[in-house]
Amino acid sequence: MIAIITAAFVHFTFISGSHFNGGTITWHPTDFNDTSNPINITITQTYSWTFGKVNCTNAMITNHSNINYGTYSTIPTDTLTCISPCNTGSSGNARGYTSTHIIPQCTDTNPIMGTTISQRTDTKLLYVNDNFTVAYQSASPYAWLPLAGSTTASAQWSIASNIDLYLRPDGYYNKPPHHQNDHQNFEPSYSAPLATMMSPLNIPKNIQQIINIPVSDANDDDLRCRWASGSTECGDACPSASLIPANTVEDFISTTSTAAMSTVPVQFLVHVVDPSTCPVNPQVIGFPVESSCTPVQAGVPYNTVIIAIDNCPSVASIAEISTLSIPGMGKGNLTQFNSTIYYRNVTWIPDSSQIGPQILCAMAVDT
Ligand SMILES: *[C@@H]1O[C@H](CO)[C@@H](O)[C@H](O)[C@H]1NC(C)=O
Numbered sequence: 005m006i007a008i009i010t011a012a013f014v015h016f017t018f019i020s021g022s023h024f025n026g027g028t029i030t031w032h033p034t035d036f037n038d039t040s041n042p043i044n045i046t047i048t049q050t051y052s053w054t055f056g057k058v059n060c061t062n063a064m065i066t067n068h069s070n071i072n073y074g075t076y077s078t079i080p081t082d083t084l085t086c087i088s089p090c091n092t093g094s095s096g097n098a099r100g101y102t103s104t105h106i107i108p109q110c111t112d113t114n115p116i117m118g119t120t121i122s123q124r125t126d127t128k129l130l131y132v133n134d135n136f137t138v139a140y141q142s143a144s145p146y147a148w149l150p151l152a153g154s155t156t157a158s159a160q161w162s163i164a165s166n167i168d169l170y171l172r173p174d175g176y177y178n179k180p181p182h183h184q185n186d187h188q189n190f191e192p193s194y195s196a197p198l199a200t201m202m203s204p205l206n207i208p209k210n211i212q213q214i215i216n217i218p219v220s221d222a223n224d225d226d227l228r229c230r231w232a233s234g235s236t237e238c239g240d241a242c243p244s245a246s247l248i249p250a251n252t253v254e255d256f257i258s259t260t261s262t263a264a265m266s267t268v269p270v271q272f273l274v275h276v277v278d279p280s281t282c283p284v285n286p287q288v289i290g291f292p293v294e295s296s297c298t299p300v301q302a303g304v305p306y307n308t309v310i311i312a313i314d315n316c317p318s319v320a321s322i323a324e325i326s327t328l329s330i331p332g333m334g335k336g337n338l339t340q341f342n343s344t345i346y347y348r349n350v351t352w353i354p355d356s357s358q359i360g361p362q363i364l365c366a367m368a369v370d371t
């Protein structure tokens with residue numbers, strides 16, 4: 005979801021009731037080669053929250069704690085619920101689906117960007133030919149943070165994902181669209197389980213920008229993005245209520261097909277800021293290098309360093325290296341190495357439930 009926030013630093017002055025910042029919901033067969041019926045399906049929910057309203061510490065990230073939900077006392081009982089069609093009986097559309105909790109584990113804290121990022125993964129035993137939509141929808145008074153252009157001070161949110169278990173014409177279950185930096189890097193039998201759209205994106209006012217939404221699909225299907233429409237897909241934050249509409253990614257069996265096989269939501273914020281006096285944006289380097297795939301072993305510690313380069317040390321310093329990472333991945337404090345180089349240490353002990361592709365994103369933000 006793209007929403008324009010016109011005032012710089014408005015992140016730090018949000019009024020209460022506005023803690024939801026978007027996210028993504030995706031799913032895939034737990035074993036991609038599995039064609040049994042029923043079949044285990046892994047559902048991954050990734051959510052962004054307003055920092056300070058929903059909190060995590062590095063200790064909570066590394067020990068897989070759930071978010072500190074503060075005063076939002078319904079979060080532990082909020083669910084990802086089937087919204088249509090939802091007959092769970094023997095001839096139903098959503099057999100085997102029971103509402104799953106949404107309360108996620110801490111994955112990142114980005115105080116300068118004003119976000120706390122979190123993720124959870126669940127497995128459901130579901131049936132071939134079922135086709136239904138699940139959603140996480142807000143209940144008053146819980147709401148999106150105020151969006152510029154929105155007619156509603158505290159907009160309702162809705163983030164919905166279509167789970168379509170028709171066997172594909174090629175005999176496999178669909179692997180829905182996923183988002184990663186480089187679609188070349190994973191084995192075709194695997195699929196990235198989460199979106200990599202960082203949020204918010206700072207864009208300078210009065211300068212035309214192109215926003216790349218990284219998408220990939222394990223089946224190499226034709227992928228298309230479209231604006232979300234209707235309250236199921238975007239709550240109050242749809243085109244008529246906010247300046248710029250929300251976005252959704254769909255995959256199609258061929259370039260001529262018009263029926264989407266699955267639909268994955270991507271809701272993120274755009275934050276309009278004053279143009280920087282530095283003509284060259286800060287850069288993220290270090291290991292793993294951008295768009296690369298690094299094998300790591302369950303149970304074996306993985307340590308690395310994310311480095312940010314400040315291209316204009318005379319006018320700006322690096323304020324944050326914000327991340328969208330993986331449950332259990334700890335990040336050290338932002339540390340200045342010399343006048344142009346800043347870094348954060350990364351430590352992670354993958355556990356066996358995390359076997360498969362995982363995605364780490366990082367973004368450097370200058371002052
Ligand atoms: C799926 O099958 C392919 C081809 O037989 C194999 O290379 C791959 O490792 C299998 N993937 C899993 C997750 O078992």
Ligand SMILES: *[C@@H]1O[C@H](CO)[C@@H](O)[C@H](O)[C@H]1NC(C)=O
Binds near residue numbers: 040042127
């Ligand atoms: C589904 O996964 C559970 C463990 O999460 C396992 O016990 C069960 O055998 C699996 N069922 C199928 C049909 O693969």
Ligand SMILES: *[C@@H]1O[C@H](CO)[C@@H](O)[C@H](O)[C@H]1NC(C)=O
Binds near residue numbers: 061063064067069
């Ligand atoms: C994780 O760390 C937090 C903060 O230190 C602590 O409050 C919590 O009890 C820990 N949880 C577990 C499961 O160890």
Ligand SMILES: *[C@@H]1O[C@H](CO)[C@@H](O)[C@H](O)[C@H]1NC(C)=O
Binds near residue numbers: 057059072
């Ligand atoms: C989150 O942290 C901020 C700053 O430390 C604190 O003011 C706030 O009360 C905390 N909120 C929650 C929900 O823990």
Ligand SMILES: *[C@@H]1O[C@H](CO)[C@@H](O)[C@H](O)[C@H]1NC(C)=O
Binds near residue numbers: 135136166168170264
């Ligand atoms: C699955 O349901 C969606 C939403 O109702 C629909 O658009 C889509 O065509 C259905 N898929 C198939 C293969 O019928």
Ligand SMILES: *[C@@H]1O[C@H](CO)[C@@H](O)[C@H](O)[C@H]1NC(C)=O
Binds near residue numbers: 336337
């Ligand atoms: C990181 O910064 C916090 C707050 O300034 C401090 O309490 C903590 O000790 C620092 N951690 C490390 C590893 O230096």
Ligand SMILES: *[C@@H]1O[C@H](CO)[C@@H](O)[C@H](O)[C@H]1NC(C)=O
Binds near residue numbers: 342343344345
């Ligand atoms: C900062 O350190 C890096 C790595 O040692 C070095 O290449 C770079 O020249 C240093 N920058 C300055 C301004 O000293």
Ligand SMILES: *[C@@H]1O[C@H](CO)[C@@H](O)[C@H](O)[C@H]1NC(C)=O
Binds near residue numbers: 336337339349
């Ligand atoms: C980062 O890791 C290196 C190597 O383990 C260590 O020497 C350094 O003190 C760490 N820095 C921070 C800020 O934690």
